[in-house]
Every structure is written in structure tokens, then in C-alpha cells.
Amino acid sequence: MIELDARRLMCPMPVIKTQNIIKTLVSGDNVRVTCTDPGVMQDIPAWCRINGHTVLKTEEIDYEYILTIEVGSD
Amino acid sequence: MATQRKAVALISGGLDSLLAAKVMLEQGVHVEGINFYTGFCVEGHTHAIRKKDKAKPKRNNALWSAEQLGIKLHIIDIIEEYKDVLINPKHGYGANMNPCLDCKIFMVGKAKQWAEENGFDFIITGEVIGQRPMSQRKDTMPVISEESGADDLLLRPLCAQNLPETKPEREGWVKRDELYDFSGRTRKPQMALAEKFGFDDYAQPAGGCCFLTDKSYSVKLTDLWASRGKRDYEIDDIMLLKVGRHLRPKPNFKLIVAREEGENNFLQGYKKQFITLRTMSHKGPLTLLDGTASDDDLKLAAQIVARFSQGREAEEVDVEVTDNGVHKNFTVKPLRSDEIEDAWRV
Ligand code: SF4
Numbered sequence: 001m002i003e004l005d006a007r008r009l010m011c012p013m014p015v016i017k018t019q020n021i022i023k024t025l026v027s028g029d030n031v032r033v034t035c036t037d038p039g040v041m042q043d044i045p046a047w048c049r050i051n052g053h054t055v056l057k058t059e060e061i062d063y064e065y066i067l068t069i070e071v072g073s074d
Numbered sequence: 075m076a077t078q079r080k081a082v083a084l085i086s087g088g089l090d091s092l093l094a095a096k097v098m099l100e101q102g103v104h105v106e107g108i109n110f111y112t113g114f115c116v117e118g119h120t121h122a123i124r125k126k127d128k129a130k131p132k133r134n135n136a137l138w139s140a141e142q143l144g145i146k147l148h149i150i151d152i153i154e155e156y157k158d159v160l161i162n163p164k165h166g167y168g169a170n171m172n173p174c175l176d177c178k179i180f181m182v183g184k185a186k187q188w189a190e191e192n193g194f195d196f197i198i199t200g201e202v203i204g205q206r207p208m209s210q211r212k213d214t215m216p217v218i219s220e221e222s223g224a225d226d227l228l229l230r231p232l233c234a235q236n237l238p239e240t241k242p243e244r245e246g247w248v249k250r251d252e253l254y255d256f257s258g259r260t261r262k263p264q265m266a267l268a269e270k271f272g273f274d275d276y277a278q279p280a281g282g283c284c285f286l287t288d289k290s291y292s293v294k295l296t297d298l299w300a301s302r303g304k305r306d307y308e309i310d311d312i313m314l315l316k317v318g319r320h321l322r323p324k325p326n327f328k329l330i331v332a333r334e335e336g337e338n339n340f341l342q343g344y345k346k347q348f349i350t351l352r353t354m355s356h357k358g359p360l361t362l363l364d365g366t367a368s369d370d371d372l373k374l375a376a377q378i379v380a381r382f383s384q385g386r387e388a389e390e391v392d393v394e395v396t397d398n399g400v401h402k403n404f405t406v407k408p409l410r411s412d413e414i415e416d417a418w419r420v
Contacts, residue, residue, distance in 0.1 A: 008343055010313065011134065012111055012115075012134060012149055013111070013151070015134075015137075015149055016111060016149050016150070016151050019148070019149060039132075039134075042133060042134070043133075043134045043137060046133070046134065046137040046138070046141060047137055047147070047149075049141060050137065050140045050141050050145070050146055050147055051146050051147070
């Protein structure tokens, strides 16, 4: 599992960071992104839907928003 | 069968770029979107800072547009490079601090570079002649094409019929007679086309795609530059200009006073970088002090902060000032509301 710390970044920066790390990965890899801007709960899933990745899990723990993503094939 | 051509579309999140991309898709072109983040974009979730806005989270319209179109969207961070565009715009500013023409030239140039790197054939934008006073005029359209380096690889599907033929039209990659001839400030043709394509619930930003078209934001930015004696900024500066009440009681310092709980929480994140003031005897907002301040200045700042606390009518309010982990305490009489000068408000 790859970890990405996107705490204290405001949208769309966490989306950009997620996109940039996914570019370096291959299909089937998993990434866990930890954020503090609640906007990510909307924006990262939208970005994943558009670009063919799957959000496996979303969690909200102590004001942190954590998304686990499986990288898609394209 | 002819090879399918590829276009990269500048997607701002507004209706025009949505339509332009759709027109290309209808012609069988492969389209992917590109969206640039300057730091000033209204598409950020800065509004999520304010607690009252959290109840209805706002979508990112660029992502929404891409989803409607069924295309990929690449979001590019241009915060650093954009500084030069904003600080030294060759073509100047619009009504506020918006360097729209230079901004467009820069973005189209970046899109051109992206297209080359990713094997795309041409670039499209949702520009319409006469739609915006600064960047979308008949005489500025060729300036954008030329100065961005995109030249005749830049196609504006919504007004192409009013412009000279571009390479994608000449080569038959797209059909010119199925492009449009929109012009002027009217939004009617766009709305009709949106209806034809079945788009509703699209975003209609009033001023433009970024905070730089906003008057009060521009005033704050100009004040920031004037106070520092140089035109420069960091991403934190841009963010803080969107948050809180800004007061400059003296040229050497400014106060950023949280207006509600959401802003209070947001400003907490900046406690290490700034001198902060908190009222101790009464509930009150977290305040950041940007600049340098003598003890007299700090006392004045404390009186102002006390004014915005629940102790505003009290004889005395205790205020704690923290600078680099070192605390100082002041007991002050809150300023009266008529002592908060209008000229202080940035
Ligand atoms: S409104 Fe802002 S983002 Fe849009 S063209 Fe003008 S300067 Fe650029």
C-alpha cells in the first residue's frame, strides 16, 4: 500500500497530488490518501470515476479524511 | 477509416468550455480535458473553510464537466509559474487584478506543450468573441494564438466560423460547417446549445473563473503588496486573503480576525507562522497578526481583537499574544465600534 499525505492542502491540491502519484503506479496498486480538507470526499471520487480508478474505502477519523484507491488499467 | 484525431480541451468548469468539448466529441474527436490550478481558482474548496457553507458541499465544476462529457481530466498545478503572469502581465490587468489576456496566453501555451508531450493534435477552448471584455475580443483572439505558440492548432469551436480557418478545419479533422459563430455578450446561444445537448445544472460564474476578478479580493492583494513593498506572494498568502476580516490599523501590520468557527479552525493551522492573539477572559476569535508590531502596536491589536470578542462591552479583556511560542499578556479596554476606523478595513 502506497501512502500519500495530503494533510493541510486545500482542494484541488489533494486531487492533483493523488493524480500525480497514480501516474507513477500500475493497475492494481493501492494508494491511501490522508487529507484534512473535507472537499476531497467529493472531488477525489469524482476524479477517480472520470479517470477509471476505484475508491475502495473512505474513512473519516478525527477530522481526517482517508481514501483508499485502486489504480485502474488505463 | 480516418485516424481519430485527439484534442486537448481547456476545461474551466463553466458552460462554454463544456460546450466546446461536447461539439468536438460530436464530431468524433477524442477529447481529454486539462484544467490549470493557479491558486486563485474559484473551483477550490476554500468555501469549505466557513462552517455555514459546509452543509452544502460545492462540487468542483471542472471535474463535474469532465464527468458530464465522459472524458478524462488532467489537473495541473501552475501555482509557481503563474506568479510571473500575475506580477508582470505584459498586457496588463482587467477591471480588477485579473491578467486575463496573459493568463489565457499562458494556459494555451501550457496546453500546447502538454499536447506535444502526450501525442495530441490540437487544442480547443470555449472562447467566444466579445464574451469577455479583456481576453475574448476579435483583436485578442489572434494574440492568444500567436503568443501562446499554438497558432493555427488552436480551435474555438463556439466561434470558429467568425475566425480564420485553423489547421484542424483545413485538414478535415473537424467540419467547419458544424462549428459555431457565436459572438457578443449574450448567453442565449450557449443556453440553447446546452439544452440541445441535454446539459442542465451547469455552472454560471458571474465574473470569471478566478478570485482575481473579484474587487474585494483584488483590494486585499494590492494592500498586501503595498505593505510588503514588493509584488510577490506565497500560496499561504493567497489562501489567507480569502479568510476572515482583514484590518490594517497601521502600515506595519495587518490583523486577520476569524469570523466564525470554521475560519477559527482554519487559522489554527497558521499559528506557528504568525503572531497570534486570543482573548482569555472572554470567548473570542483567533486572530493572526501579519507584519511587525511594537508593544504599543500589540496593545492596539489586543483592543481591536477584544472588540470582536464576547467581552466587547466589558471594562477589561485579557488577551494573550503568542509569538514563536513566547506568550505576552495584555489587559485592555476593547475599542468602541466607532473607534474601529473604516480606513482600517482592507
Ligand atoms: S478570470 Fe482568472 S483564470 Fe480566468 S482568464 Fe482571467 S485571470 Fe485567468
